[in-house]
Amino acid sequence: MEKLKDLEQEMLKCVRCGKCRDTCRTLLETDEEGDLVPTWESRSSRGRVRMALGLVQEKIPSTPRLIQDFYNCLLCNRCVSTCPSGVDVPKIIEGVRGFIVGEDLAPPNVKALLQALDETRNIFEMDQDERLIWTEMEAEEIMEDKVLKEADLCFFVGCQASFKGSLAGIPEAIALILDSLNINFTVLGEEEWCCGNPYFLLGLENEKAKELVSHNIEKMQELKVKQILTTCPGCFRVWTKIYPKIWGQPLPFEIIHSTQFFSELIDKNHINIPKKLQQIVGYQDPCELGRHCGIYEEPRKILNHLAGSNFKELPLNRDDSNCCGGGGLAKAVAEKMTLEIARFKLHEFLDIGSNLLVTACPACYENLMRGLDQSEEKIEIKDVNQLLAELLDLS
Ligand code: SF4
Ligand code: SF4
Secondary structure (H helix, E strand, C coil): CHHHHHCCCHHHHCCCCCCCCCCHHHHHHCCCCCCCEEEHHHHHHHHHHHHHHHHHCCCCCCCCCHHHHHHCCCCCCCHHCCCCCCHHHHHHHHHHHHHHHHCCCCCCHHHHHHHHHHHHHHCCCCCHHHHHHHCCCCCCCCCCCCCCCEEEEECCCCCHHHHHHHHHHHHHHHHHHHHHHHCCCEECCHHHHCCCHHHHHCCCCHHHHHHHHHHHHHHHCCCCCCEEEEEHHHHHHHHHHHHHHHCCCCCEEEEEEEEHHHHHHHCCCCCCCCCCCCCEEEECCCCCCCCCCCCHHHHHHHHHHHHHEEEEEEEEHHHHCCCCCCCCCHHHHHHHHHHHHHHHHHHHHCCCCCCEECCCCCHHHHHHHHHHHHCCCCEEEEEEHHHHHHHHCCC
């Protein structure tokens, strides 16, 4: 409770105007006519801030229902961009999540996820030596001499893209592009530990989390790395915003997202794709890349290069974009809700006439694909790196 008490002033900044409530995606659900209607206030940003204050002032108990509504937040930051009082709602929610874990009241799936992370250093409870499964297909030859080698550039693959077969095409595309440009790089392989994001999304900056941070930094130092390339916005956010804080000093490497890396190469004419895409392409702003880290223009630069005037913006884009539903570990407690949000997101693309949805985040890709599997809609979903590799005739 001590730690949560520190956030009380942040909670008191809320004047209950409800502006954030209007944009909090978890508040809405689809009714029988297919229209979006508000559900319980406790599923909104304002409701969560009020409940947090009630908890901290010991006016309300931590019931299972209340607990559920702190874990089904997407941590998308949309409320932060709408709040006129500058309330950091996600920080409050992470604080409550940490308090709930500390009281041993976390939902079973959250506990299981933490246990897996503590024991196996990834949330999938897989052996670390399976981190290189993605290298066993098209990029096999390229990756033969790339594991734990000294190099200026290290590709930090991330748990999702390393372990999930459905996402293997993403790191593969990055390896193929780098190789085609004769850029030397390395990967940590089984020495890559989870970046720690799940701990931070659960409000935990504990010894286990610090162990992951120190290990990953030390491995990079051993390989004399100067630049770390990520494709997962979660890894990118954590490496840029949380690692220096935990490490206690600026990191001795540059952290770069793949969209920054490749858009720079397009600028320098090292990547040039003259043939433009004929489909109408729309872009899904990943919350952790956009609202959390301010990277909006680089993915657009790539898409403008690939699609020219066929690249169309969603009406709600950049700071105002809606989450795909895949963020904040909400899936662990509210899978149905996250898929419903994904299906809603697909309609935003169909409404602008787009039949190709491009994202720059493995978690968005995964959640949107799962949403598509459950719908009748016809739309292609691609990761921006895969699209680039495809148009370079590499895959
Ligand atoms: S972070 Fe997103 S889902 Fe969570 S309260 Fe804010 S707007 Fe709602
Ligand atoms: S968090 Fe901000 S936007 Fe939301 S109700 Fe409170 S003051 Fe209004």
